[in-house]
Amino acid sequence: MKVLVINAGSSSLKYQLMDPDTEEVFAKGLCERIGIDGRLTHKVPATDGKYEFEIAMPTHAEAIQAVLDALTSPEHGVIKSMDEIDAVGHRVVHGGEKFACSVKIDQAVMDALEECIPLAPLHNPANITGIRACQNVMPNVPMVGVFDTAFHQTMPAKSYIYALPYEYYENDKVRRYGFHGTSHKYVAGRAAAMLGCPIEELKIITCHLGNGSSVSAVDSGKSVDTSMGFTPLAGVPMGTRSGDLDAGILEYLMNKYGYDMKKMMNVLNKESGVLGISGVSSDFRDIETAAEQGNQRAALALEAFQYSVKKLVGAYAAAMGGVDAIVFTAGVGENDGNTRMAIASGLEFMGVKMDAQANNVRGKEAVISAADSKVKVLLIPTNEELMIARDTAEIVGK
Numbered sequence: 001m002k003v004l005v006i007n008a009g010s011s012s013l014k015y016q017l018m019d020p021d022t023e024e025v026f027a028k029g030l031c032e033r034i035g036i037d038g039r040l041t042h043k044v045p046a047t048d049g050k051y052e053f054e055i056a057m058p059t060h061a062e063a064i065q066a067v068l069d070a071l072t073s074p075e076h077g078v079i080k081s082m083d084e085i086d087a088v089g090h091r092v093v094h095g096g097e098k099f100a101c102s103v104k105i106d107q108a109v110m111d112a113l114e115e116c117i118p119l120a121p122l123h124n125p126a127n128i129t130g131i132r133a134c135q136n137v138m139p140n141v142p143m144v145g146v147f148d149t150a151f152h153q154t155m156p157a158k159s160y161i162y163a164l165p166y167e168y169y170e171n172d173k174v175r176r177y178g179f180h181g182t183s184h185k186y187v188a189g190r191a192a193a194m195l196g197c198p199i200e201e202l203k204i205i206t207c208h209l210g211n212g213s214s215v216s217a218v219d220s221g222k223s224v225d226t227s228m229g230f231t232p233l234a235g236v237p238m239g240t241r242s243g244d245l246d247a248g249i250l251e252y253l254m255n256k257y258g259y260d261m262k263k264m265m266n267v268l269n270k271e272s273g274v275l276g277i278s279g280v281s282s283d284f285r286d287i288e289t290a291a292e293q294g295n296q297r298a299a300l301a302l303e304a305f306q307y308s309v310k311k312l313v314g315a316y317a318a319a320m321g322g323v324d325a326i327v328f329t330a331g332v333g334e335n336d337g338n339t340r341m342a343i344a345s346g347l348e349f350m351g352v353k354m355d356a357q358a359n360n361v362r363g364k365e366a367v368i369s370a371a372d373s374k375v376k377v378l379l380i381p382t383n384e385e386l387m388i389a390r391d392t393a394e395i396v397g398k
């Protein structure tokens with residue numbers, strides 16, 4: 001089966017054509033600068049081919065058409081015609097409380113996605129546009145929506161409720177939703193496979209640490225708590241996002257500097273996190289380099305990030321009454337041994353013992369705790385596209 005996975009952002013669109021059973025990726029790529037001019041990077045793993053094109057993309061429709069043209073091109077294509085695409089799986093950021101699992105997209109689902117726009121005004125419109133663009137050029141191909149929030153819908157009320165007047169939950173759906181669900185679910189499943197233990201018997205803490213970061217408590221395969229909240233701004237400090245803070249700071253800064261809410265949110269989303277603390281960069285590699293050269297704010301940014309993740313590991317172990325495995329994934333989690341070590345060291349009191357040599361690894365599945373560590377620490381590269389393709393194949397196959 002060939003599944004096209006689409007991840008549409010506001011001005012970009014990532015794609016992968018893959019077989020979810022064999023996990024073979026036939027082609028993948030990225031459309032950028034949609035609505036500005038348009039650039040397509042198309043890769044064919046089997047031949048190591050990389051092709052770049054300037055193609056006018058006034059809207060997502062032209063971007064999707066460019067992707068289909070690339071996939072079927074006689075020179076660098078991987079299929080003869082669009083008919084070989086059996087299904088399309090779309091990443092959707094916010095499914096609200098409506099979607100606790102992936103669903104086949106029909107008009108009712110599209111209506112529900114529209115209803116979720118106020119919950120994710122930056123992301124969901126792009127996802128919806130991507131779906132519509134695909135429907136227009138592939139009207140007969142079944143499509144599935146896979147939600148970043150779905151995996152966390154198993155959280156109990158005590159985890160997702162905010163201590164606000166209850167009406168804001170009842171009337172306005174203000175609650176913790178959590179994000180990166182597809183990634184947390186994937187790595188938790190892989191952790192169980194690596195440990196050779198049914199996921200139903202495991203308590204796992206998954207640390208998705210990238211430009212955006214979140215930590216989840218996964219008990220018996222179900223998300224029971226997660227650090228992102230009503231929006232992906234909450235939790236640990238991120239590349240440019242503040243993570244959790246005292247809401248009183250907003251009033252203080254807005255009054256002092258005459259900021260309106262838009263400006264304030266821009267500070268929290270775009271100017272904060274490790275960029276804000278370090279003043280150097282949002283990229284962890286740049287910050288580490290600066291810290292090594294003696295930049296104290298860069299060092300502080302790393303420390304604050306690591307400390308924040310470490311605290312959540314402790315909190316989620318307490319929440320679950322123990323932990324069997326801690327998983328690191330995403331850009332920082334997969335590549336940055338120093339950060340993994342800083343987070344997982346000092347936790348010997350709760351049975352975590354790292355192996356420095358085993359931790360000296362990047363981007364591949366590995367056990368990085370010592371052989372006698374009661375809690376296993378794992379590095380697992382995430383694969384959200386595979387998860388989306390699998391869900392799509394399963395739902396379309398039903």
Ligand code: AMP
Binds near residue numbers: 284335
């Ligand atoms: P992601 O959002 O998952 O793509 O992760 C992006 C983040 O991963 C960026 O901040 C990168 O700096 C970080 N990253 C990638 N490789 C490394 C590395 N070798 N060491 C530290 N951070 C890295």
